[in-house]
Amino acid sequence: MDTRIARALYRKKSAVQRAGEGERTPGGTPLVIPFPKCYTLSMPRFTFIHAADLHLGAPFRGLDGAASAAFPSSGPSSSPLSSPSSSPSSRKKGNFLAEASFIALDRLEKACLDQGAAFLILSGDIYDDKDGVLRARFALRDMFLRLKDADVRVFIAHGNHDPLRPGPLPVAWPDNVTVFGPEVSRECVMQDGVPLALVQGISHTAARETENLALRFTRYAPGKEDGNALSGSLPEGLPADIFQIAVLHCAVGGAADGHAPYAPCALSDLTGAGFDYWALGHVHQGGIVCDAPYVVYPGSIQGLHINETGAHGCAVVRVDGRSCAVEQLPLAPVVWEKMVFTVTEGTATPVATIDALEEALLEALQTRAGERNGAEAVFCRVILEGATELDAELRRPGSLETLLERLRKELAAHDGPARVWLKDIRLATSPDRDFAALAGRDDLVGEVVRLASAMRDDPARAEEVADRALSALRGNAKLKKILALGGEAHGIGGMDGAVDTALSAPDLADEAKALLCSLLEGDE
Template identity: 30%
Template sequence: MTAIRFIHSADLHLGSPFTGMRGLGAEQWKTLQDSTLSAFGRLISYALETRPDFVLIAGDIYDEEDRNLRAQHRFQQGMEQLAEAEIPVFLSHGNHDHLSGNGAAFALPDNVYVFKEHVENVELTVNGASIKIAGFSYGKRHIAESMVDSYPQAESGVIQIGMLHGSEESDTEHAVYAPFRKEQLLAKNYDYWALGHIHKRQHLSEEPPIIYPGNLQGRHRKESGAKGFYDVSLDKGQASLQFVAVEAVRFERIAIDCSGVQHMNEVFTACEEQLADYETALVAELELYNLGEAALHMLESVVPTELLETLREALSEGERFIHIAKLSFDSNQSMSEISPFGKQIADRLEGWEDRQWKQALTELYNHPKSGRFLPPLSDELREELRAGAERKIRQLMALEDQT
């Protein structure tokens, strides 16, 4: 087998609106809004510098079927750059950018092949080697049926790659789209399966590789960690994968060791020191742990929103983008003094959704005299109410001293 090299990317979600993000400064907000486009720009720059044989984009180029005009234009420009460098691109549309969606439909250059609604097996030649890439695009928003049977078996002497935007039948965390079983993909005897749809990086199989690269840019706290694509080499039946991180803003949950902390300035110093290693822009949820009794008492006496805002201000000094989305204490530690029933109540409050908070506060917000003076029910206010309720639970339902 002749050695080939390609980029496997998926789930670009260009133009994602980033709804629900609060407390950001104007420059931070712009950086976050532009982050999907910035990550895509880094992919294009990497391809131009390293010159892969081709690029695969396995679905969900855009965030919704009603496509952002700016995102379409930026994508078209990127494809033009790859065309000038004579780098072929093979793309399939997924559930978020299906072929029936609305949009201005910028014309893409000839180096880009867009898969149709039915499974196709497109052939190209690289350094004398015959390569076939099988895939399809979503013609509608939701494809519930399996498409695997439509993929051809691999032929002898041909490097066969499959592109599939879908989910495993056994996956209970995500809505099922174009479902498949790993055994079905293995039975096709392909050299590589380039998957899309799941935003978490996953290797379903190593030999042959069946790979989710994840999305290019995290968009909320559940899409944490490094985000990017794979640089893949296939040589004599062996695959070599290099993950390339390109996110412009990283979402991360970070544990802050507060051993020995007694004063508030020491809390701030611990946060600053443990965030110093992050070079990229950062949206973080901080959990303070190893808190002594004095530190816990100090922190629980402070208004949560005031502590959060002050910490944001302290960490955002200078040109660095560090935004603290949430601040919490180690649940095992801070709950240790609460009775089992009290802990159950506090845990339930932690999982409340917007509708549950609104239902609980309906009478207060609808009061004819006081309702008009109340602030909007923001994320920060909900967190303050939850923390206050937790403190009250601790006071009323603390375990008696058993010694």
């Protein structure tokens, strides 16, 4: 609807009429559908952008120096998304990997302008720590100023990585920016005199917030005293069915597994609060937790390590009355992927020699470059699996390193829409043997196969054996420090101490079985 018509209708009604229920758009609409033809006349349609977990200036984790050397400049000049003209000052010419989060920030700004967003929501962890690098603060300030020129408001709720800091900010935000404080407050978004939405939010004040902050939120309702005493100025006579948004950095039970349980809450705490949209942050893999009402993690704008695979970006939300449609918009210039390659003969990709394996992997990786989700680089881990006669050769010292080096060299010479960087190769193959027959042998080989098979069938027993075997390593002070800091920084885990669980205890038993059988059978 034309905003001028909506404004006229809004002003024509009396305060009592505006406070009434009015006409409503049917609720419960499914995800990403066309706008319904019927809508509440007093409420215009609008769009907003929801982003979180920017972690500006945070380095990639689990990469060696060879990766930085392979990407010396800040992206291919041919990419139309590398340097949007609307945001010239947020990125300097430099190493592509160091610039990745700032390139994603440029694209976030461009999305706000291209989508005609009325406002931008940032749901926490804008920086990697509470102070934030000064360059990141200036980049944000400059972006906020350009959004102000386009009449785009910004709402910020701080999270566990960037909790509210005492005292004045080192770089002041322009007046189109609202930073939510330690208590829930709300703001009304107006456009040409017409109320579009009410936005409520709260920020973390500590790095390890344990309170269920979701319980502090209450939907605004005209004439209802309970919950209407929150700070924030509201225009007189708001309609009861105005679209209302809650902004929170939190861990929703069941949806934030593997993430630190900061500001923990249950999904029912959110769905029962009466809001139309929960703009969450904390989980780096974006997704819709619930669509009635919408509870959304937009994901981080740039994946930082191999456990943050796939497209990363923001959520574009189109609102009509109290209904909305949500879609993900990719922003990340670097996409992380895990590619499982089965080498078993008789499958779709059979390989009988190492050179044939190299050729097949090169083709698969070049194909992956075309599935880049708008990114300029794909960082890939290859996982080799399957029963193969090549198992023993692949396990020889130096074999995987040689294969990795050769593939990197071939990929660097490939001219495609995106560069593929092969991060590493993980081995999950097994010897091409009849393990059922080996299990029947009355010797050490048979005992090894029977024990490994028993642990595969009994994960609890496998975990017990693995704990005993690895207890000495886990008691190592240096290793404990690596895991506490986030193992992926050292190639073995993820952010917030989330260890890479690619190999479970039963998987380790299978690995041990394959290695021991090769040794005992004389393959070495």
